[in-house]
Amino acid sequence: MGKRRRVAERRRTGPAVVGGMIAVVVGGAGFSVYALYGGGAAADDRTATTSATAGHAKKTGPLSAAEVTSAAERFLTAWQQDRATAAAAATDAADTDDSAAAAALLAGYTKDARIKDVRLTAGARTGAEVPFSVKGTVSYKGTVKPLAYDSSLTVVRRASDGEPVVDWRPSVVHPDLKDGDRLVTGAAGTPPVKAYDRAGGELTTAKYPSLGPVLDGLREKYGKTAGGRAGVELRVVRGKASQKAKLSDKTLLELSKGTPGSVKTTLSPALQAAAERKVAARARASVVVLRPSTGEILAVANSSHGFNAAFQGSLAPGSTMKIITSSLLIEKGLASADKVHPCPKTVTYGGWKFHNDDDFSIKGGTFKASFARSCNTAFISQAKKLENDDLTKQAQQVFGLSMNNWAIGVPTFDGSVPVQSAAPMAASLIGQGGVRMNPLNMASVAATVKSGTFHQPYLVSPAVDHRRTATASRTLSASTLSQLRELMQYTAAYGTAAEAMAGLGPDYGAKTGSAEVDGQKKPNGWFTAYRGDLAAAGVVQAGGHGGDTAGPIVAALLKAGG
Structure with missing residues (x-):
């Protein structure tokens, strides 16, 4: 929807106060961004200045509270409405030649990861950083499961014109994503494994919290040979940079269980x-x-x-x-x-x-x-x-x-x-x-x-x-x-x-x-x-x-x- 229509709808509906913060509802999208406007936004606005000639002014200076919240809202609204190109344009990705990658990752959120009914809720900003929660559902061939996690974004001034935009990085979309990684839902390429210690006890992250990356690595190495059968999962599929850093694919949500194989390790319980x-x-x-x-x-x-x-x-x-x-x-x-x-x-x-x-x-x-x-x-x-x-x-x-x-x-x-x-x-x-x-x-x-x-x-x-x-x-x-x-x-x-x-x-x-x-x-x-x-x-x-x-x-x- 256009900018004028969004502004008009805000005026018609009016803001609702939720927990001491302003909840702005974008008409029809079901998107709520909670922005804390206390703390002198008007005073902050005075610190922003412009440079260059009239008509081609480039904004400089510290970001105001209003600039941070509005930039966050533009990005999160476009993302929730599945307008990947618009969401990418609300970031500084173009300044770093990452606009195509940003748009592709955001488009893949719906197409490849099969996440729908997305609701993004922004919390109170801290300086230029805005935390937000993500809720949605993952659907694959009739199987549906809820998805929920937290992330955050940071607002910066775009190098070209000083406009406030979101600092692009894949971890904004999901904290486990790095450059080149993708979110994919489907039949897992590698069957799950159950790993055991030297005494025969199962190794789990519930029992041993820091073993998550180890268990991911064991699955990647032995999943196809340990006798298991793949299930359906939402997972992070690593790109070239992550593979070079020897990072393993990561399961984020299991829609249907596979049959795990078994791997015995040398770990002492x-x-x-x-x-x-x-x-x-x-x-x-x-x-x-x-x-x-x-x-x-x-x-x-x-x-x-x-x-x-x-x-x-x-x-x-x-x-x-x-x-x-x-x-x-x-x-x-x-x-x-x-x-x-x-x-x-x-x-x-x-x-x-x-x-x-x-x-x-x-x-x-x-x-x-x-x-x-x-x-x-x-x-x-x-x-x-x-x-x-x-x-x-x-x-x-x-x-x-x-x-x-x-x-x-x-x-x-x-x-x-x-x-x-x-x-x-x-x-x-x-x-x-x-x-x-x-x-x-x-x-x-x-x-x-x-x-x-x-x-x-x-x-x-x-x-x-x-x-x-x-x-x-x-x-x-x-x-x-x-x-x-x-x-x-x-x-x-x-x-x-x-x-x-x-x-x-x-x-x-x-x-x-x-x-x-x-x-x-x-x-x-x-x-x-x-x-x-x-x-x-x-x-x-x-x-x-x-x-x-x-x-x-x-x-x-x-x-x-x-």
């Missing part, structure tokens, strides 16, 4: 439950526990449930990387556990000045002392004696990392140790620069030190599907391995890991880490350790020092499994 409890107490925490002698994954948990950062995260590992670097330096004769090793306050390399935490120094100390206290300069000082690809080769050949070939049963990021030069190469020695890891990778590093050999971690036994697992091309010498264990044991007993690891010795070892992140007040806190035939690693993003944040999580799980 006791350790998984403990891991869930421990990460739930910390924001942005992730942890993995595995068995060094075999590579079996015994627990994986994340306090944020939408993304499996424990398996797929890509974060600078900070000083936990010094385990790999130490093995390299010892092999090359550049360090020895009990020999004196330099640890000055600062070291300059490649034009960068590297510091220790609080600029401490150790005079006349051993390499073991530097490792235990996590002295950065003890490692940076050796950069000039290394080739640019030495650390990369060490990570690949000994620890099985950075080759993108792990096959654990679900998608993973297998670590990245790129070849670098000058200052970035030096930074990589202490887990900064371009090095990226996740708790699965770092648990595997600790496990390799404990067992003496890299065993690729796995969640589903390779015997189930006869898949080939990754291997390392060589092992450390007995002398190097012995010294590396000595470094980690000393750190667990007397170094930065001692408080967390108290009472868990003597067959143990650990390393802490703190990774600085641009724009983040506190570093990501890392901790990796082993005890007996268990190894674990955790990270608490923006949590602070690893010994204080991730350390207690890891230590508690090593104790629980011991």
